[in-house]
Amino acid sequence: MTKVDKIPEPTIKRLAFYSRPLEDLLESGPPVISSEKLADSCGVHPAQVRKDLAYFGEFGVRGVGYDVRDLLREIKRILATDKPVYLCIVGVGNLGTSLIENENFKKRGYRFKAAFDSDPEKQGEKLACGLIIEPNHRIREVCREKEIEIGVIATPPRGAQRVCDLLLDAGVKGILNFAPMQVRTTGDCRVENVDFTVKLENLAYHLHRLDESEG
Amino acid sequence: MTKVDKIPEPTIKRLAFYSRPLEDLLESGPPVISSEKLADSCGVHPAQVRKDLAYFGEFGVRGVGYDVRDLLREIKRILATDKPVYLCIVGVGNLGTSLIENENFKKRGYRFKAAFDSDPEKQGEKLACGLIIEPNHRIREVCREKEIEIGVIATPPRGAQRVCDLLLDAGVKGILNFAPMQVRTTGDCRVENVDFTVKLENLAYHLHRLDESEG
DNA sequence: CTTTTCATGTGCAAAAATTCACAATGTCTT
DNA sequence: AAGACATTGTGAATTTTTGCACATGAAAAG
Ligand SMILES: NC(=O)c1ccc[n+]([C@@H]2O[C@H](COP(=O)([O-])OP(=O)(O)OC[C@H]3O[C@@H](n4cnc5c(N)ncnc54)[C@H](O)[C@@H]3O)[C@@H](O)[C@H]2O)c1
Ligand SMILES: NC(=O)c1ccc[n+]([C@@H]2O[C@H](COP(=O)([O-])OP(=O)(O)OC[C@H]3O[C@@H](n4cnc5c(N)ncnc54)[C@H](O)[C@@H]3O)[C@@H](O)[C@H]2O)c1
Numbered sequence: 001m002t003k004v005d006k007i008p009e010p011t012i013k014r015l016a017f018y019s020r021p022l023e024d025l026l027e028s029g030p031p032v033i034s035s036e037k038l039a040d041s042c043g044v045h046p047a048q049v050r051k052d053l054a055y056f057g058e059f060g061v062r063g064v065g066y067d068v069r070d071l072l073r074e075i076k077r078i079l080a081t082d083k084p085v086y087l088c089i090v091g092v093g094n095l096g097t098s099l100i101e102n103e104n105f106k107k108r109g110y111r112f113k114a115a116f117d118s119d120p121e122k123q124g125e126k127l128a129c130g131l132i133i134e135p136n137h138r139i140r141e142v143c144r145e146k147e148i149e150i151g152v153i154a155t156p157p158r159g160a161q162r163v164c165d166l167l168l169d170a171g172v173k174g175i176l177n178f179a180p181m182q183v184r185t186t187g188d189c190r191v192e193n194v195d196f197t198v199k200l201e202n203l204a205y206h207l208h209r210l211d212e213s214e215g
Numbered sequence: 216m217t218k219v220d221k222i223p224e225p226t227i228k229r230l231a232f233y234s235r236p237l238e239d240l241l242e243s244g245p246p247v248i249s250s251e252k253l254a255d256s257c258g259v260h261p262a263q264v265r266k267d268l269a270y271f272g273e274f275g276v277r278g279v280g281y282d283v284r285d286l287l288r289e290i291k292r293i294l295a296t297d298k299p300v301y302l303c304i305v306g307v308g309n310l311g312t313s314l315i316e317n318e319n320f321k322k323r324g325y326r327f328k329a330a331f332d333s334d335p336e337k338q339g340e341k342l343a344c345g346l347i348i349e350p351n352h353r354i355r356e357v358c359r360e361k362e363i364e365i366g367v368i369a370t371p372p373r374g375a376q377r378v379c380d381l382l383l384d385a386g387v388k389g390i391l392n393f394a395p396m397q398v399r400t401t402g403d404c405r406v407e408n409v410d411f412t413v414k415l416e417n418l419a420y421h422l423h424r425l426d427e428s429e430g
Numbered sequence: 431c432t433t434t435t436c437a438t439g440t441g442c443a444a445a446a447a448t449t450c451a452c453a454a455t456g457t458c459t460t
Numbered sequence: 461a462a463g464a465c466a467t468t469g470t471g472a473a474t475t476t477t478t479g480c481a482c483a484t485g486a487a488a489a490g
Contacts, residue, residue, distance in 0.1 A: 008447065016416040020396060034467065042397060047449055047470095054469055062456045062468040079416045080423035094316055098309035099411075104395060108412050150418055174418035176411070180235060180319060182256060190421050192414040196314075196391070197323050199407040201231040201294045203365055203389035206405050208295035223477065249437065261437095262479055269439055277438040277485045 011052045015075050017042050018049065022072040034065040081109050088114040088148045088172075090163045091155035092122055092133050095178055099154060100129055113146045118159065136166060143170035150174040157181040164191075226267045230290050232257050233264065237287040249280040296324050301363045303329040303387075305378045306370030307337055307348050310393055314369060315344055328361045333374065351381060358385035365389040372396040379406075 021041040025033060035053075039046040053059050053066075059074050060066045076082040087105075089096050092115050099105070100112050115131045116139055117123060125133045134142060143151070151167035153160055153175060160179035167175060168189055175191045177183055185191050236256040240248060254261040268274050268281075274289050275281045291297040302320075304311050307330050314320070315327050330346045331354055332338060340348045349357060358366070366382035368375050368390060375394035382390060383404055390406045392398055400406050 010447070012417055012420050013413060015420075016410075016413040017397075019416075024396075036467085045449065046467095047451095048447095050467090050469060051448085058469070060468050062454070063466045064457065065467065078420070080419045081416055085415070085419050094313035098313050101309055104412060105415070108415075110412070110415055149422055150415070173422045176414055176418065181239075182236070182258060190418055192418055194409070194411055194414055195231075196409055197319060197325070198228060198231040199391055199409055200300070200320070200323075200325055200365070201234075201296055202227055203391065203405055203407055204295045204300050205227050205230075205293070207364055207388045225477070251437080260479060262440095262481095263477095265437090265439060266478085273439070275438050276487085278436045278487055280437065 007055050011055060012079075014042070014044060014048070014052050015079060017044075018052075019072060019075050019079075022068055022075070025068045026072060029068070031068055032065045033068055033071075035060070038066070084109045084111050085150060086111055086113045086146060086148045087150045087152055088112065088116065088139070088143055088146075088167075089152040089154055090116045090136070090139070090167070091153060091159075092117045092125075092127070093154065096152075096154035097127075099152065100127060100131070110150075112152075113148055114142045116142075118155075136163070139166045140170040143167070143172060148172060150176060153177045153179055153183070155179055222270050226270060227294075229257070229259060229263070229267050230294060232259075233267075234287060234290050234294075237283055237290070240283045241287060244283070246283055247280045248283055248286075250275070253281070299324045299326050300365060301326055301328045301361060302365045302367055303327065303331065303354070303358055303361075303363045303382075304367040304369055305331045305351070305354070305382070306368065306374075307332045307340075307342070308369065311367075311369035312342075314367065315342060315346070325365075327367075328363055329357045331357075333370075351378070354381045355385040358382070358387060363387060365391060368392045368394055368398070370394055 018038060021038060035046045035049040039049045050060070056074065056078050059071050073082070087110055089100060089112055092100070096115070100115065105112070112129065112131060115127060115133050116136050117133050118136050122133050123135050127133065148170070149172060151170070151172040153163050155163055157179040160177065160181055160183050164175060164177070164183040164185060168185055173189055175183065175185065175189060177191055177193045180195050180197065182193070183191055233253060236253065250261045250264040254264045265275070271289065271293050274286050288297070302325055304315060304327055307315070311330070315330065320327070327344065327346060330342060330348050331351050332348050333351050337348050338350050342348065363385070364387060366385070366387040368378050370378055372394040375392065375396055376398050379390060379392070379398040379400060383400060388404055390398065390400065390404060392406055392408045395410050395412065397408070398406060
């Protein structure tokens with residue numbers, strides 16, 4: 001299907017990145033874009049864009065560029081977001097609620113099909129989206145029943161590993177972890193960690209470097 | 216100060232990563248840790264840990280390992296998070312509120328010193344942390360007055376670039392951007408983007424790959 | 431005091447990722 | 461129809477990052 005066996009990990013990240021400006025262009029913009037323009041709006045090198053896309057096929061027209069609509073469709077197909085992806089969330093606190101209510105996920109085909117929380121006070125509560133918060137012991141059954149592929153962890157770090165184990169047991173194939181700790185999984189479940197403080201520490205480091213090189 | 220001019224970007228990211236298990240160990244664990252153990256709990260290679268740390272000095276003891284307390288202090292010093300870092304947030308919606316209320320930031324020395332929102336309904340509202348939501352036109356004055364170094368953007372993507380420009384004008388040196396779009400800055404202000412859907416798309420891609428290789 | 435043990439720090443090799451540079455190939459103009 | 465032009469797709473060169481392997485040095489054991 002693809003030109004090489006193993007696609008570089010950074011390429012996958014960038015594909016998702018490319019789709020943002022393409023979505024904007026689709027609504028209001030020229031129907032065609034060059035690798036240079038696309039690279040510009042994503043802050044990468046034009047050759048990088050071409051090489052990334054070339055792993056999966058020849059989507060462009062020489063001398064012209066890429067058809068915005070076609071390219072976006074191809075990228076979505078590659079990333080497997082052309083069909084809905086079913087999610088569940090564990091931990092319906094501040095962050096969890098804001099994730100569920102966020103329109104961005106739905107727009108991109110990610111659907112929350114279930115929500116779990118260990119707090120008995122919250123169980124049974126009906127969310128704006130219509131979901132009812134269920135207890136943790138239902139994770140296995142509900143995930144299997146609703147064919148949930150990805151679990152989102154939005155609990156405090158203390159409970160994260162236990163929740164992770166429950167999700168593994170429920171057969172999810174991917175976990176998006178917001179708790180600031182490393183969770184262990186088996187080989188056939190992939191974890192992506194989202195840690196804002198890592199990004200902040202990155203900023204703090206470079207701010208400081210800037211001061212030094214100035215002085 | 217450091218052994219080479221340019222520290223690899225991945226090294227900085229990992230330093231932030233290393234600090235989390237160290238914080239846990241500090242509370243309850245042995246006072247010394249080996250590069251192997253530390254690497255294990257972060258999912259990286261032991262030699263990587265040693266090399267990353269070696270850029271900044273010799274923090275370990277041969278035959279023994281690293282003193283947890285010392286190492287954590289060194290890492291915090293390197294990342295410039297040994298002193299408080301002042302933040303402001305623009306866009307106090309679902310996500311913004313959950314960020315402000317999150318204890319994790321405070322624990323690591325990040326302090327929200329101001330909050331802004333363009334919605335007149337929200338302006339003047341007092342948050343749980345004591346901050347009062349101010350209008351955007353106050354960004355410049357307040358940021359300069361309170362010596363805010365980093366701005367957090369939590370507005371819808373449409374307004375993000377405008378907000379970014381205001382923050383630049385206010386003299387912030389770093390921006391943490393949660394809006395799913397690329398914002399443009401001048402050279403002396405660094406941007407870090409947080410985009411959950413990129414991570415989700417990553418997961419979706421690999422889920423699909425897994426299916427393929429199985430079939 | 432000497433030997434053994436253990437884990438660091440690091441030069442070097444390998445692997446991965448990025449960028450260059452240009453032939454290939456399409457469109458537009460005359 | 462031919463030439464000018466623009467931009468892709470890609471092999472090669474370069475840069476960056478990772479991992480190996482072992483000398484080095486500190487502590488513990490004998
Ligand atoms: N809020 C943020 O902006 C933010 C930012 C970065 C990281 N995080 C991380 O995300 C996680 C959630 O943050 P939050 O602000 O929503 O916290 P929160 O305290 O508001 O919500 C946590 C929720 O998880 C539930 N919970 C606790 N243990 C559970 C378990 N074992 N199983 C199921 N549910 C459980 C609680 O009942 C609560 O509803 C934390 O780990 C936090 O560090 C949050
Ligand atoms: N909520 C999430 O979990 C989540 C996840 C991923 C990304 N995001 C992104 O984060 C951003 C905020 O998300 P949210 O869920 O909090 O949205 P929200 O609609 O709840 O809040 C947005 C807030 O920004 C304010 N605002 C709008 N334009 C502004 C401007 N120009 N200046 C100042 N304030 C302005 C609004 O008044 C509102 O209070 C969005 O870009 C969203 O895509 C959110």
